[in-house]
Amino acid sequence: MEITERSLMTLIHGMGFGALYLLACSGAIVELYRRYAPTCQTPVEVRDERFLSTYLVVMAALAWLTVLTGTYIIYPWYRAVPPPGTANLAGFPQRMLMANPSTIAWHSIGMEWKEYVAWLVPISITMAAAVFIRYGRNLRRHPELYSAVLGFVFVSIFAAGVAGFLGAMLNKYAPVEGGPNIQLLHGEKP
Amino acid sequence: MSAKDRSTSVHAQDFRNGDGAAALLAAGIGSFAVALFALLADKSNAVKSAMIFYKPTGPLSGVTTSAIIVWLVAWAILHWRWHSSVITLRPITRAALILLVLSLLLTFPPIADLF
Numbered sequence: 257m258e259i260t261e262r263s264l265m266t267l268i269h270g271m272g273f274g275a276l277y278l279l280a281c282s283g284a285i286v287e288l289y290r291r292y293a294p295t296c297q298t299p300v301e302v303r304d305e306r307f308l309s310t311y312l313v314v315m316a317a318l319a320w321l322t323v324l325t326g327t328y329i330i331y332p333w334y335r336a337v338p339p340p341g342t343a344n345l346a347g348f349p350q351r352m353l354m355a356n357p358s359t360i361a362w363h364s365i366g367m368e369w370k371e372y373v374a375w376l377v378p379i380s381i382t383m384a385a386a387v388f389i390r391y392g393r394n395l396r397r398h399p400e401l402y403s404a405v406l407g408f409v410f411v412s413i414f415a416a417g418v419a420g421f422l423g424a425m426l427n428k429y430a431p432v433e434g435g436p437n438i439q440l441l442h443g444e445k446p
Numbered sequence: 447m448s449a450k451d452r453s454t455s456v457h458a459q460d461f462r463n464g465d466g467a468a469a470l471l472a473a474g475i476g477s478f479a480v481a482l483f484a485l486l487a488d489k490s491n492a493v494k495s496a497m498i499f500y501k502p503t504g505p506l507s508g509v510t511t512s513a514i515i516v517w518l519v520a521w522a523i524l525h526w527r528w529h530s531s532v533i534t535l536r537p538i539t540r541a542a543l544i545l546l547v548l549s550l551l552l553t554f555p556p557i558a559d560l561f
């Protein structure tokens with residue numbers, strides 16, 4: 257069972273950091289809604305407050321890791337330019353998509369949207385984490401601030417969902433492949 | 447400080463919202479900067495070339511780095527001006543959310559191509 261170095265890195269970027277961020281989003285929303293909505297009356301313990309602060313900081317770290325690995329490690333592999341006369345575009349995903357009229361939109365709309373919309377995620381969740389660390393349970397006293405922070409978290413899920421979906425589809429039609437093979441497991445001989 | 451003064455001070459601190467407003471509006475500005483720089487790099491070859499901070503990544507490196515700088519500078523300035531104040535939040539939250547939604551729309555290529 258082998259995987260190429262570039263495939264492994266793409267997996268870490270998408271399935272590791274990105275998917276984990278998306279999973280974490282629902283937890284953050286539930287926690288913000290259950291304990292910190294302005295209408296909540298139940299007392300918040302210091303432990304709960306500390307938990308959500310840490311949770312949001314981890315989410316922000318995941319969002320930054322996702323966009324930084326995507327932009328500075330995966331994207332250069334995606335947009336690599338083949339030498340003139342190259343017939344096999346397997347190692348050049350962008351060129352492979354652009355060479356076929358039925359897949360060109362995955363680049364011209366899919367990747368063009370993904371590469372920018374993903375950057376709204378770390379900005380939004382870093383702000384949410386900073387505001388929560390500053391206000392904690394007192395967020396209940398600032399209903400407009402609470403609603404706006406929740407709005408940014410919702411938009412961050414949408415943006416991360418768009419980027420994740422497009423990333424999965426792009427990798428389906430033109431996988432980022434190459435680099436040395438990494439042996440994951442040895443199978444039994446037939 | 448008397449007990450009454452202490453109580454008033456704690457009460458005032460509870461309602462201070464300037465640093466939250468600063469973080470929120472700066473996030474809106476930063477998000478919009480991503481979309482604006484992306485749009486400018488798409489429309490102008492000069493901007494596109496100027497945005498290549500790291501060649502393997504192309505203009506994406508400059509667009510995102512510039513937007514992050516705009517976001518952090520806006521946050522620092524707004525925080526410095528508002529952190530100990532009580533701000534009327536409604537226009538700030540509206541502006542921040544409008545900037546965020548605009549940035550979502552403007553990064554979508556079929557909409558960006560209308561300009």
